[in-house]
Amino acid sequence: xxxxxxxxxxxxxxxxxxxxxxxxxxxxxxxxxxxxxxxxxxxxxxxxxxxxxxxxxxxxxxxxxxxxxxxxxxxxxxxxxxxxxxxxxxxxxxxxxxxxxxxxxxxxxxxxxxx
Amino acid sequence: xxxxxxxxxxxxxxxxxxxxxxxxxxxxxxxxxxxxxxxxxxxxxxxxxxxxxxxxxxxxxxxxxxxxxxxxxxxxxxxxxxxxxxxxxxxxxxxxxxxxxxxxxxxxxxxxx
Numbered sequence: 001x002x003x004x005x006x007x008x009x010x011x012x013x014x015x016x017x018x019x020x021x022x023x024x025x026x027x028x029x030x031x032x033x034x035x036x037x038x039x040x041x042x043x044x045x046x047x048x049x050x051x052x053x054x055x056x057x058x059x060x061x062x063x064x065x066x067x068x069x070x071x072x073x074x075x076x077x078x079x080x081x082x083x084x085x086x087x088x089x090x091x092x093x094x095x096x097x098x099x100x101x102x103x104x105x106x107x108x109x110x111x112x113x114x115x
Numbered sequence: 116x117x118x119x120x121x122x123x124x125x126x127x128x129x130x131x132x133x134x135x136x137x138x139x140x141x142x143x144x145x146x147x148x149x150x151x152x153x154x155x156x157x158x159x160x161x162x163x164x165x166x167x168x169x170x171x172x173x174x175x176x177x178x179x180x181x182x183x184x185x186x187x188x189x190x191x192x193x194x195x196x197x198x199x200x201x202x203x204x205x206x207x208x209x210x211x212x213x214x215x216x217x218x219x220x221x222x223x224x225x226x227x228x
Contacts, residue, residue, distance in 0.1 A: 006158075032214055043204065043220045044159075093158050097214050104216055106151075108158040 003027055004096050006107035013084055014115055021079045021110045023094030029074035030096030034104060035067070038091040050077050084114040117142045121205045121219035128195055128226050136190040136222045138179075138205035146207040148172075148181055148188040149216070153202045162190075162203070195226045 003026040013019050023033060032051050036044040048069050050056040056069035066088075068080040077096075081088050091111050095104040122137040140146065147166045151159040163172030168183035177192045188205060205219040 004158075034215070041221075041223075043218045046215060049215060095159075095216075103149075103161060103164065104214070105161070106159040 010111040033077040119219035
C-alpha cells in the first residue's frame, strides 16, 4: 500500500515551454502533497506544500508564478514549470501524506532537462 | 529552527562490513525521526522511523535508536550487502505541525563485493 506515482518519469523540453508533472496517490487519499527539488548530489529542497482544494504554500525563495501547483483532488497534484529555462533542469519529487499522519510516501521522481 | 546534520560521504565499504552513518538533529518540540533511502535513479523510500525517545526503528537489517540526550539517530547495519548501495537521508518532522520533513544532505554508500 501507500504507492505514489509520478508522470512523466523524465522529460526534455525546449527553453520557454511549460511542463506539467503529475503526482498521484494510487491506493490512498492524500490530504497533503509536497513537491521537492533535488540537485545532483544534494538533498531535497522543499518547494511547496499543497492541500486538496486550497492554494499551495510555497517555501521562501520559490517563485509561485514559475512553479504552479494544483491539488484538485485527494489523489492528484500537479506541478507546472512555466516558461522553463535550463536552470530549471532538475529532479522533481513529490510526496503524499495522510491526514494526521507523519509519514510521507514518495513518488519515483521526474527528471526534467530544459535545452 | 529545525535542522538535521548527517555525516558527509561518500562512504565505501566492502561487503559484510559494519555500517554507521551518523545523524544529529536540532529541533523545537519533540520530533519524529526518519531514515530514507534512495536507490540509483529512484525516489525516496522510508527505511525506518522512531517517534519518541529510546525508540528503535529497524528494517532490512538496519537499525537506528532515538537518543534524546545526544539528539542523535545514527543508522547502523551489522553486515552490508552490495544491494545496500544507495543514498541515505536522515530526516525529522514535528508531529502536529505542518508535516514538513527536514532532510539532512544525504550520505552516499557504495558497497563493493
